Amino acid sequence: KPTVLDSTVDILLAHGLTTVFGNPGSNELPFLAGLPKDTFDYVLGLHEGVVVGMADGYSQATGKAVLISLHAASGTGNAMGALTNAHYSHSPLVLLAGQQIRRTVGQEVMLSNVDAGTLPRPLIKYSHEPLSASDVPRSVSQAILEASTNPKGPVYLSVPYDDWAVDALPSDHLLPRRTVQTAGSLSKAQLSDLSAVVNRSSRPVIVVGPDVDAAQAQDHIVRIAQRLGAPVWIAPSAPRCPFPTTHPHYRGLLHPGIESVRSKLEGHDLVLLIGAPGMRYHRWEPGAYLPDGTDVIHLTCDPGEATRAPYGSAWVVDLFDALEQLADAIDDRGVLLHPRVSPSVDLAGELTATSVLDVLAAAGEAVSLPNGSRPIAYVNECTTLDLLFLDRVPITRPGGYHFPASGGLGFGRPDATVVAVIGDGSSNYGITALYTAAQRKTRTVFIIVNNGSYGALRGFAKRLNALNAPGLDVPGIDYVSISTGYGVPASRVDTVRGLQEAYRDALRAEGPVLVEAVVKLE
Numbered sequence: 001k002p003t004v005l006d007s008t009v010d011i012l013l014a015h016g017l018t019t020v021f022g023n024p025g026s027n028e029l030p031f032l033a034g035l036p037k038d039t040f041d042y043v044l045g046l047h048e049g050v051v052v053g054m055a056d057g058y059s060q061a062t063g064k065a066v067l068i069s070l071h072a073a074s075g076t077g078n079a080m081g082a083l084t085n086a087h088y089s090h091s092p093l094v095l096l097a098g099q100q101i102r103r104t105v106g107q108e109v110m111l112s113n114v115d116a117g118t119l120p121r122p123l124i125k126y127s128h129e130p131l132s133a134s135d136v137p138r139s140v141s142q143a144i145l146e147a148s149t150n151p152k153g154p155v156y157l158s159v160p161y162d163d164w165a166v167d168a169l170p171s172d173h174l175l176p177r178r179t180v181q182t183a184g185s186l187s188k189a190q191l192s193d194l195s196a197v198v199n200r201s202s203r204p205v206i207v208v209g210p211d212v213d214a215a216q217a218q219d220h221i222v223r224i225a226q227r228l229g230a231p232v233w234i235a236p237s238a239p240r241c242p243f244p245t246t247h248p249h250y251r252g253l254l255h256p257g258i259e260s261v262r263s264k265l266e267g268h269d270l271v272l273l274i275g276a277p278g279m280r281y282h283r284w285e286p287g288a289y290l291p292d293g294t295d296v297i298h299l300t301c302d303p304g305e306a307t308r309a310p311y312g313s314a315w316v317v318d319l320f321d322a323l324e325q326l327a328d329a330i331d332d333r334g335v336l337l338h339p340r341v342s343p344s345v346d347l348a349g350e351l352t353a354t355s356v357l358d359v360l361a362a363a364g365e366a367v368s369l370p371n372g373s374r375p376i377a378y379v380n381e382c383t384t385l386d387l388l389f390l391d392r393v394p395i396t397r398p399g400g401y402h403f404p405a406s407g408g409l410g411f412g413r414p415d416a417t418v419v420a421v422i423g424d425g426s427s428n429y430g431i432t433a434l435y436t437a438a439q440r441k442t443r444t445v446f447i448i449v450n451n452g453s454y455g456a457l458r459g460f461a462k463r464l465n466a467l468n469a470p471g472l473d474v475p476g477i478d479y480v481s482i483s484t485g486y487g488v489p490a491s492r493v494d495t496v497r498g499l500q501e502a503y504r505d506a507l508r509a510e511g512p513v514l515v516e517a518v519v520k521l522e
């Protein structure tokens with residue numbers, strides 16, 4: 001007789017959730033053992049932060065919901081850090097945590113996930129432990145559909161491991177073909193109101209956020225920018241690159257402070273803020289949010305982003321459809337802007353974090369191979385470079401850039417090479433990702449930018465007059481030995497020339513390579 005596990009497998013197959021990122025415990029074994037080996041691919045991560053980081057990357061690279069198998073409360077706790085990224089990246093992750101035998105959880109036996117549905121909140125859209133084994137398949141279906149429905153986001157299900165063997169309900173066969181569609185175009189009236197406001201503006205400016213990249217709507221932004229003759233900035237704290245940085249209207253990444261943003265909006269009477277969770281400020285710069293007389297139109301896929309922003313009029317839309325409608329509806333002012341002045345490049349000087357970016361830029365956005373070329377997808381988790389990366393390294397394609405990634409792996413696609421630029425400090429949060437890279441022979445170039453310090457925190461310590469704070473430096477770590485220990489070949493460089501040669505060779509490798517770039521703290 002079919003079981004709860006059989007019904008669950010049918011639902012996972014129907015939605016294409018056949019790649020499972022996980023780290024197992026005893027509670028998960030009956031589920032994992034029941035997945036057909038010929039259709040399910042289990043990607044082992046050695047720490048749940050890396051498991052969720054890889055799954056987040058895979059979800060952003062494929063645009064699909066991704067299944068994650070975690071161990072009870074301890075696995076969920078380890079995953080919470082990476083969930084803060086996935087939550088704000090609207091990544092449709094389906095976290096399935098194994099629970100102890102249903103009737104023993106109340107007495108809190110070993111490996112009980114007590115009050116499981118509460119544990120991952122608030123970083124989860126939907127979190128549940130079914131009240132009976134028979135409701136597990138329907139809950140799995142709800143979890144997948146909830147994760148994949150705008151605004152997409154992580155969901156969490158805790159399932160006692162004795163549930164899987166329980167008989168399935170006759171009605172379970174109705175679940176695999178369930179779908180949920182959301183329609184988010186602008187109505188005729190909304191489009192008329194919105195385009196009237198835009199056409200009335202004298203000097204509009206566009207600020208684009210990560211969901212434009214997730215919706216692959218860059219071309220619509222380019223059309224809107226060119227029809228308006230408007231400059232384009234990337235919204236602060238950018239986890240993706242939503243606009244081609246080589247386009248003449250591109251002006252750079254807005255720095256994450258109130259005054260830093262306001263000063264760039266000076267002289268513009270209308271801000272079109274698109275596909276971003278508002279302006280995600282980071283460093284505290286008290287002052288006026290906007291220049292006097294400047295209005296904000298905010299287009300977002302997420303009602304929460306629309307309601308919590310501190311200013312502007314918001315429309316909750318399907319970004320791709322709404323931007324296409326808007327690009328067709330607004331007047332064409334026929335004004336093309338001149339490109340911004342690109343920053344000067346110095347590859348003759350000593351190796352610094354900034355010159356690491358210049359080496360990447362000089363090598364180009366694709367790997368040239370004898371039979372063609374292979375695109376590069378950048379993953380940046382080097383916090384002293386987060387304000388510079390999108391100004392110095394050309395990104396022209398959707399899905400070309402991601403920040404911050406805990407595992408730095410899943411962002412790969414079969415046709416691309418992932419170049420992960422990771423600070424020495426940051427690398428220690430997800431260093432076990434190297435093991436999965438080696439085991440899966442991923443095409444990943446890890447560049448550890450080793451300044452021996454939590455450089456970004458030193459910067460904050462200066463601003464906050466807290467330079468005497470402890471824990472600002474991480475000297476004395478040998479990343480080459482760690483890397484080879486996990487099975488990833490590695491080398492150390494401390495000159496620009498050395499990095500150029502190591503990077504060139506790494507790009508052509510068919511498996512993962514780590515380059516430790518020893519740089520001077522800037």
Ligand SMILES: Cc1ncc(Cn2c(C)c(CCOP(=O)(O)OP(=O)(O)O)sc2=O)c(N)n1
Pocket residue numbers: 081381382383384385422423424425426427429451453454455456457
């Ligand atoms: C999980 C986690 N822990 C701690 C921090 C705090 N933190 C830390 C520890 C930073 C320093 C990272 O140092 P790095 O060596 O990776 O890069 P830089 O030297 O370029 O800043 S930046 C920052 O916000 C964090 N953001 N996330």
